[in-house]
Amino acid sequence: MSDFLIEKPIPYYEQFYHSIKKMIFDGTYKPGERIVETQLAKQFGVSKSPVREAIRLLEKEGLVIVDDRSRVIVYEPRIKDVEDIYFCRMALESFAVNLMVKTASDQEVEEIEKTLDETEKAILQAKEPAAIIALNGQFHRLIVQFTQNKRLQKQVDDLKSLTQFYRILNFQKQNRAEIILQEHRSIFTHIKKRDEEKASQEMITHLEHDLIHLKNILKKRT
Template structure:
């Protein structure tokens, strides 16, 4: 991937925001790494101003932080952070899936099923991890979008970048793609049969298992 390719009609700072974010997701910048604005400006062959604005957007997302010397550092998750975000996800997404189960149209339910089938094909074809992770993210996003609850969507969208960051880490482990797909199919079966309470319980269980896997990965990383 060419991280430094730019598209002129889109504001530079927005392009740099997406490029740097993808570099973080791809591990070019690892958690705890320092990002030097002057070096990025040189790499992109631009002034520091749009780079600085892109960094502000990444800081807003929670993907970078400023240390005590105002240096830009890639966010390094703590167990406390992960537990707090998954607490929010379990509360909000369990409500979302129950509500979607009640009100989703047949076409919307069919679109979730197609997404799961596409995910299975991607796994069978051994597509790259990022493609499968994006499909997994879309499963959750479909459920949230089909609530048609703008305020719920807004609350979760504010966590979207960190949630995706955690999804990449959560993909680590044996047969994770297959395990996640199986759990998604279990949730979907309850949505399709309009069992709202059971779907809510299944979502909480799925997110708890994600949290357990992520916690084990972070503990291993830090030991």
């Protein structure tokens, strides 16, 4: 038998899901803005079904809200929402780093350090914010991944889309990238020393600082 493989085409609803999600993250669709399904379907020459399915996935992740009149509205963060999400992140990620320090291999620890070095390089080269934000997210993702705890990973993954939404919002302010990197390196210092308690506390402190910064941004907006 030959090694020929037929690649399965990406379903329309997945394409719409990723496209709409990207437009929410890059600000093409603003918080509170309405997304009209019929207009999207007409614009791309497809039926409403794949657009509706994409919206359903985005609603499940919390990035859009379907109101009582069936209008699709881009999620608009509230201070209470941010507090709730960050409370969950503090609980989950402080536990994750504690567990990861105990179980991760030296090679995995080196991979986290490499991510921090790549982040510093990206900042020095003044790369696009999206690239630096992605590396910041990778730092947190690797910590959870290296716990080898699938159920913990799923709990964190359930918050992934809103976490990314907040991560982009949190990037506002001069020298914000440098501040975040410095706090990540502080966490890593204790990871490398295999001091799970201090690493866990530094993670909580880092997320507390993020929360304060985000709340200030939202207060200024209102």
